[in-house]
Amino acid sequence: AKALDRDARARNRETNASRARSTPRSIASTVATRESDGIVTMRADASIAASRRFFVVAFALAFALAGVARARAYGYDPCASSGERGIEIAGAVTIGLAFWPGGALERWDGYHPCAQRAQLAALGVGTTSFVMNSAELTALRGTRADEDGLYATNASATMMSVVAYTATRVSAPRAVRLEAAEPTNANGRSGRVNALTLLVTLDGGDVKYLRWHDGGCGACGGVGDARCLSVGDGDVACSASLAGCDGTCSGSACDVDLATADALRCQLTVTVATSGTDKNDEVFVLGSQLERLSMYASSGAYASASAQSTAAVTGVTGFLG
Numbered sequence: 001a002k003a004l005d006r007d008a009r010a011r012n013r014e015t016n017a018s019r020a021r022s023t024p025r026s027i028a029s030t031v032a033t034r035e036s037d038g039i040v041t042m043r044a045d046a047s048i049a050a051s052r053r054f055f056v057v058a059f060a061l062a063f064a065l066a067g068v069a070r071a072r073a074y075g076y077d078p079c080a081s082s083g084e085r086g087i088e089i090a091g092a093v094t095i096g097l098a099f100w101p102g103g104a105l106e107r108w109d110g111y112h113p114c115a116q117r118a119q120l121a122a123l124g125v126g127t128t129s130f131v132m133n134s135a136e137l138t139a140l141r142g143t144r145a146d147e148d149g150l151y152a153t154n155a156s157a158t159m160m161s162v163v164a165y166t167a168t169r170v171s172a173p174r175a176v177r178l179e180a181a182e183p184t185n186a187n188g189r190s191g192r193v194n195a196l197t198l199l200v201t202l203d204g205g206d207v208k209y210l211r212w213h214d215g216g217c218g219a220c221g222g223v224g225d226a227r228c229l230s231v232g233d234g235d236v237a238c239s240a241s242l243a244g245c246d247g248t249c250s251g252s253a254c255d256v257d258l259a260t261a262d263a264l265r266c267q268l269t270v271t272v273a274t275s276g277t278d279k280n281d282e283v284f285v286l287g288s289q290l291e292r293l294s295m296y297a298s299s300g301a302y303a304s305a306s307a308q309s310t311a312a313v314t315g316v317t318g319f320l321g
Contacts (some may be wrong), residue, residue: 079114084166084207102157144267158182171210191239194265205279
């Protein structure tokens with residue numbers, strides 16, 4: 001009997017030992033399986049999330065491209081040939097303005113905002129586009145917030161320049177913001193140019209030239225006044241002081257009333273007229289009224305029906321894709 005008891009106890013010890021040895025392996029196996037399930041589940045969730053993100057991005061991209069397509073269909077893309085060809089009197093002309101913070105005038109040599117859009121975008125150039133009536137004097141203006149925002153993207157910029165352009169034509173560059181520290185600023189004057197005048201010349205309805213008209217500095221005391229800036233090719237233009245526009249001036253040094261429409265002098269307005277002939281060989285007559293153009297540009301009399309503008313994109317934007 002004692003022998004039988006010893007044998008039974010021995011068998012029980014072996015069984016318990018076997019259970020003890022197998023339990024960790026079983027637990028480990030179960031834990032590993034759960035971790036594996038968890039990884040699979042997380043991957044599945046990540047895949048679902050990625051799919052959702054892709055759908056949202058794809059939808060947004062499709063919507064954006066549709067918007068660009070609509071804009072192009074209506075002639076809002078200055079890089080589309082329809083905006084510069086086959087134009088008749090009272091027809092639409094699409095004009096782009098490209099701003100380069102930190103871009104000295106000579107840096108524009110060889111660049112066109114359509115042909116070299118990727119290179120210019122990489123250099124920090126921003127654009128805005130406008131559709132104008134070819135038979136009207138038109139004032140092109142974005143927003144001050146956009147101009148200031150673009151300028152701020154280049155912390156080392158001490159000037160900003162602009163060109164006007166269509167699909168295949170581009171104007172000479174003009175300085176529109178100057179700081180005294182700008183190396184190319186020969187006389188050390190500083191300020192924000194508030195008005196330029198552009199003449200669009202057409203031949204048989206196709207844009208042939210984009211040329212700036214020198215409006216002079218008669219509205220701000222003449223070429224000897226500190227507010228008269230050299231803007232390129234011997235042209236000059238009136239400006240508002242940097243301190244006046246930033247609100248950092250005091251007393252009589254404040255030349256801008258930021259609480260009124262006078263604040264418009266802190267951003268650029270380009271007044272545009274057409275000359276030459278349309279696609280029917282009819283003559284555009286506005287080119288002979290450049291003195292009137294200069295009056296609109298310097299006085300801010302934009303309420304006139306002949307100085308209304310329609311902006312396809314408000315303010316400075318990236319290049320159309």
